[in-house]
Amino acid sequence: MTSVLPEQSTVRESFESLNPATDEVVGTHPVHSREDVEAAVSKAHEAAVWWEALGYAGRAERLRRWKGVLTRRLAQLAEVVRAETGKPTGDAQLEAVLAIEHIDWAARNARKVLGRKHRAPGLLLSNNDATVEYQPYGVVGVIGPWNYPVYTPLGSVTYALAAGNAVVFKPSEYTPGVGQWLVDTFAEVVPEYPVLQQVTGFGTTGDALVRSEVNKIAFTGSTATGKKIMAAASERLTPVVIEAGGKDPMLVDADADLDAAADATVWGAFSNAGQTCIGVERVYVHERVHDEFVAKVLDKTKDIRGGADSRAQYGPMTMRSQIEVVRSHITDALARGGRALAGGLEAVGDRCVQPTVLVDVPEESSAVREETFGPTVTIAKVRDMEEAIAKANDTVYGLGSTVFSHSRGTEIARRLRTGATAINAPLAFAGIASLPFGGVGDSGFGRIHGPEGLREFARPKAIARQRFPAPLALTSFTRSDKTEQLVSKAMAILHGRK
Structure with a gap:
C-alpha cells in the first residue's frame, strides 16, 4: 500500500516501533519535521475543499466503503495492533470492531445531526426564515494514543471526516504502524485527494501539528501533555478537544449482583494490562457486601495472567516506563498500611505486571489519587452509597465511572462527577456509538462520539433570511x-x- 505522506518531505531521521513483548522491530517510520507537517496540512486544506463538496451522501458512501475494507481485513488489522501493543489478538479485534461501529454510525447520522434545520424566529422578527447548519472546520489535527490505537483516534478521525473535514493524524510513536495501516486503507477508497494523512515522530512532530494552520486539534493522552497542547494552540486560538486521563471509580451497592460486579471489576481493572483511561482503578463497596465482594474478585483474579503467550489474558505493558509508575503506586499503598490480597510488588516484572488487588489503602495514597494505568485496583469499604459518592467524586479527574445497584443505579450515576457512567455492566457507554464520550476536570473537555462528537468537528452557522x-x-x-x-x-x- 502506498503511504499517504507529503511529497515534498525531506525526512532525514527515522525511528523503530517495537513489539513490547519481545523488542522485535515491527517497523521503521520517519520523524517528520515542522516543514513536513506544514506541507501535509497545506495539502489537507486543498483536500478539504474537495471532501466537503462531496456532501453528506458522498462522504457517507466513502466511509461505508472504508468500514467494509476494515471489516474484511479485520484479522490483518488485529495482527498489526497486536504486534505494536502486545495485547491479545482478541482484544485487538474488539477495539477494531467498536471502531467500525462508530464509522457506520457517523456515516449514517452526519446529515441528520449537522444538516440545515429551521428555528423559530420569534414574534418581533417573524418575517424572517431562521436556520442553523453545521459547517466543517477545514483541517483537523488528531493526536492519538498507543493504548487503543484504532478505537480511540478513530473516535475523532471518523467524526471529523463525516463532518466534512480533512484530517492530519499523528499517532503515538509506539503505534505508528497501526496508524499507517488505517491511513493506507482509507486512501484505497478515497484515492483522489489526501483527505486523511499521517505524520509520525515524537513530541516535536506533535508540537508542529498543533502550531500549524490546522483549524482544530483533537488530543487523547495525559493531562500534563493536554495542558501543553492547549497552551501551544492558544497562540493561534486553535480550538481543542482534550480527552485526558482518569481515575475511574466503581460503586457497588448492597443490592448489587456481586458476581457481575466482581467480573466487571476484574475486566475493567486488568484488561489491556490496565492501560485503559476508563478502566476501573478504585472500587467503593457497601459494608454489608464488602467481604463477599472481595472474595469474588479474588476468586476471579486467580485465573487472570498477563504475558506474551497465547494463554495470557492480557499482554505486557506497552510503554515500559509505566511499569515504574505502577511499582511506585503499589509501594506507596503498602507503605501507608494497604494490603495486597493478590499480586503486590512481586507482581511487577520487567515487561508485565500481574493482577494486583489492594485493600485498606488510605484515600491520600497515590494508588487512589493518581492515574496508575496498570493492572491494579483498590477496593474500599464504605458505610453507604453517600460515602461512596463523596469519595468517588473527591478527585481532580472525571472521565468514566461504573455503578452496580438494582434499585438506585440511575440515581447514583447522575450524582457522579464524570462524563459517562455504566450501570450494571463494564464500560458500556464506550461501545454505544450514539453516546458522547469525554470528561470533566483534569480528564479534559469536549466530546467525541454521538451527535455531540459530530458537532465537535463542525461550527454552527446561523442564517436569517427576510421573507x-x-x-x-x-x-x-x-x-x-x-x-x-x-x-x-x-x-x-x-x-x-x-
Whole structure:
C-alpha cells in the first residue's frame, strides 16, 4: 500500500516501533519535521475543499466503503495492533470492531445531526426564515494514543471526516504502524485527494501539528501533555478537544449482583494490562457486601495472567516506563498500611505486571489519587452509597465511572462527577456509538462520539433570511415614535405579566 505522506518531505531521521513483548522491530517510520507537517496540512486544506463538496451522501458512501475494507481485513488489522501493543489478538479485534461501529454510525447520522434545520424566529422578527447548519472546520489535527490505537483516534478521525473535514493524524510513536495501516486503507477508497494523512515522530512532530494552520486539534493522552497542547494552540486560538486521563471509580451497592460486579471489576481493572483511561482503578463497596465482594474478585483474579503467550489474558505493558509508575503506586499503598490480597510488588516484572488487588489503602495514597494505568485496583469499604459518592467524586479527574445497584443505579450515576457512567455492566457507554464520550476536570473537555462528537468537528452557522418587509421597522433610522409605542405595548402583553 502506498503511504499517504507529503511529497515534498525531506525526512532525514527515522525511528523503530517495537513489539513490547519481545523488542522485535515491527517497523521503521520517519520523524517528520515542522516543514513536513506544514506541507501535509497545506495539502489537507486543498483536500478539504474537495471532501466537503462531496456532501453528506458522498462522504457517507466513502466511509461505508472504508468500514467494509476494515471489516474484511479485520484479522490483518488485529495482527498489526497486536504486534505494536502486545495485547491479545482478541482484544485487538474488539477495539477494531467498536471502531467500525462508530464509522457506520457517523456515516449514517452526519446529515441528520449537522444538516440545515429551521428555528423559530420569534414574534418581533417573524418575517424572517431562521436556520442553523453545521459547517466543517477545514483541517483537523488528531493526536492519538498507543493504548487503543484504532478505537480511540478513530473516535475523532471518523467524526471529523463525516463532518466534512480533512484530517492530519499523528499517532503515538509506539503505534505508528497501526496508524499507517488505517491511513493506507482509507486512501484505497478515497484515492483522489489526501483527505486523511499521517505524520509520525515524537513530541516535536506533535508540537508542529498543533502550531500549524490546522483549524482544530483533537488530543487523547495525559493531562500534563493536554495542558501543553492547549497552551501551544492558544497562540493561534486553535480550538481543542482534550480527552485526558482518569481515575475511574466503581460503586457497588448492597443490592448489587456481586458476581457481575466482581467480573466487571476484574475486566475493567486488568484488561489491556490496565492501560485503559476508563478502566476501573478504585472500587467503593457497601459494608454489608464488602467481604463477599472481595472474595469474588479474588476468586476471579486467580485465573487472570498477563504475558506474551497465547494463554495470557492480557499482554505486557506497552510503554515500559509505566511499569515504574505502577511499582511506585503499589509501594506507596503498602507503605501507608494497604494490603495486597493478590499480586503486590512481586507482581511487577520487567515487561508485565500481574493482577494486583489492594485493600485498606488510605484515600491520600497515590494508588487512589493518581492515574496508575496498570493492572491494579483498590477496593474500599464504605458505610453507604453517600460515602461512596463523596469519595468517588473527591478527585481532580472525571472521565468514566461504573455503578452496580438494582434499585438506585440511575440515581447514583447522575450524582457522579464524570462524563459517562455504566450501570450494571463494564464500560458500556464506550461501545454505544450514539453516546458522547469525554470528561470533566483534569480528564479534559469536549466530546467525541454521538451527535455531540459530530458537532465537535463542525461550527454552527446561523442564517436569517427576510421573507417580506417587517410591518414594524425596528432596525432602521426611519423608526417612528408610533412604532416604538407599539413595540412597548406588545412587549408588555407578551412578557410583562406578573
